[in-house]
Amino acid sequence: MDTVIVLFNRDLRVHDHPALAAACERAGRVVPLFVLDPSVAAGRRSAFLGECLRDLRESLRDRGGELFVRQGETVAETMRLARETGATTVHVSADVSALARSRQRRLAGERIELRRFPGVTVVPPDLLQPSGGGDHYKVFTPYWRAWSQAPRRAVADPPKRVSVPEDLAPGDIPDAEPYGIMRGGEQAARARLDTWIKEGLDDYEEGHDDLAGARTSRLSPYLHFGCLSPLETAVRCDQEAFTRQLCWRDFHHQVTFAFPELPRRDYRPRGHTWRADAGALRAWKEGLTGVPIVDAGMRQLLAEGFMHNRARMITAAYLVKELKIDWREGAAHFFEHLLDADVANNSGNWQWIAGTGNDTRPNRSFNYLRQARRFDPEGAYVRRYVPELAGLPAPAVHEPTGVRGYPMPL
Known part of the structure; x- marks a missing residue:
């Protein structure tokens, strides 16, 4: 047998x-x-x-x-x-x-x-190659076009029966201290997916950048651990803005397949000279930079094992563009704390922000105050995670204090 x-x-x-x-x-x-x-x-x-x-x-x-x-x-x-x-x-x-x-x-x-x-992944990472040559796509938009037209395998049914050997010790699953606010497992994942399709998917394009509204799917930890099939998720969530995010996930996986050193080496070296500043790095990690929108994102990460997608972009850009600290330091911190941190997405997104990855505009800049006022106009996100600012009205709640490493004054 x-x-x-x-x-x-x-x-x-x-x-x-x-x-x-x-x-x-x-x-x-x-x-x-x-x-x-x-x-x-x-x-x-x-x-x-x-x-x-x-x-x-x-x-x-x-x-x-x-x-x-x-x-x-x-x-x-x-x-x-x-x-x-x-x-x-x-x-x-x-x-x-x-x-x-x-x-x-x-x-x-x-x-x-x-x-x-x-x-x-939705599409196997080695399936698509550019028509002009090369073993993978280096730019997202042409990959998105090819990915959207790529053939898909059929979604596999779960087995009706699994026959295992007799008298084989199952082994123990160790307990660990709870972390974050999400429950793991396929049952929780499928329930979350069902709720998302009914209540959040149609509004995704309009609402996914709303920091205070938290109108994202929160499916990423389940996709990372494979509690959800990326292909089945794509089939069931047939909405372009959301499907595009699944394509970004596949994009970073095909880059990592071609360049497995993505977590350690610059994909596109730009000659950066990074600063070594242990105090600034520690303040960033603890959410004590004195920039409210940055601190809110970093404190959400520590409290929940999760961070809003827009806040990830803002906090990462602050570390590499403002503090000039090596993107690998930020990627390691995210990898330690995020429930959804996987090698391909985490490294690919950090290199994109740092200008060493697949961004076609490596010198892209971010105005943190403008981002805060646009995506958290009432200041609710900042007040939620930086409670010492709870008494300040918008837009004053977003003003940098200039105090780094200490609780912000009211």
Whole structure:
């Protein structure tokens, strides 16, 4: 009887999971596996990850299956389980980061068949190449045109039954201190998607920059952990402004696939000389710069594990354009605290802001006061996250105090 291991990573769901669906169709026994690798610490995302894993285990058990959890180095633990179960094949959802691809290469070098499946993006990252040459698109707009016309695979149904080996220890999912304000897991993700389609999608283009209104989908952590299929999300959310954001996500993934050093090296070196200023960096991280709109965004990040999309742009631009601090410092802080931080999007967006990435206007500038007054005209966003300014009216609430590193005076 054939036994197939399905190695989960950023695909923690049963709906539209091609690797899982194929295993359940072809194999007599399936071993759904997640490896908690201590070398890849989830950090503040540990509690959210734990909720995702418990939800996935419940969904698999509802289908007669199990999620087997092991701790250790991913390839070693996968091969250990293969020997224990007699598995001859490993199924994975193909990913783009250097770490994910290194794991896949190492698994391919073992005495076991490795099969890669789509599922992390809407369009596979290596599917589209520019007609003029090159292995990937370096500019978003032509990629958007090609992506919009690209063929799509069918959304895969969840398996009706998952048959697993008997007498195999499931393994423990560790508990962690809660962080952020969102609950992890596919059930929470699908409920959020349903609510978003009914109540928020039609208004997205008009409202997604409204800082105080928080009229964004909040689906990004679920897309990052794979609790939602990007393809199914695109199919169900057939609205251009929102779909364009899913395309941006795919765009950064295809850039990372072609340039896996994106988190560490400038995609387009511009000869920047970055400042080393530990005090200014600490004030930025703690939301104590004295620029209210910047501080509001950074405090939202620390409190919620999330930051509004417009605030991400403003706070990142302040670090690299105003403080002249290396974008890698900002990207590392975001990666530590954001529930939705993944290698491709986080690094791609930071390099775009820094002018070292895919922005066609590398010297783009931002007027922070103008941004604040335009996207938080009543000052409600600032007052929500910078309570020491609660008594100030708009537009005065947005005026920089000039005090860095200390609570702002009323």
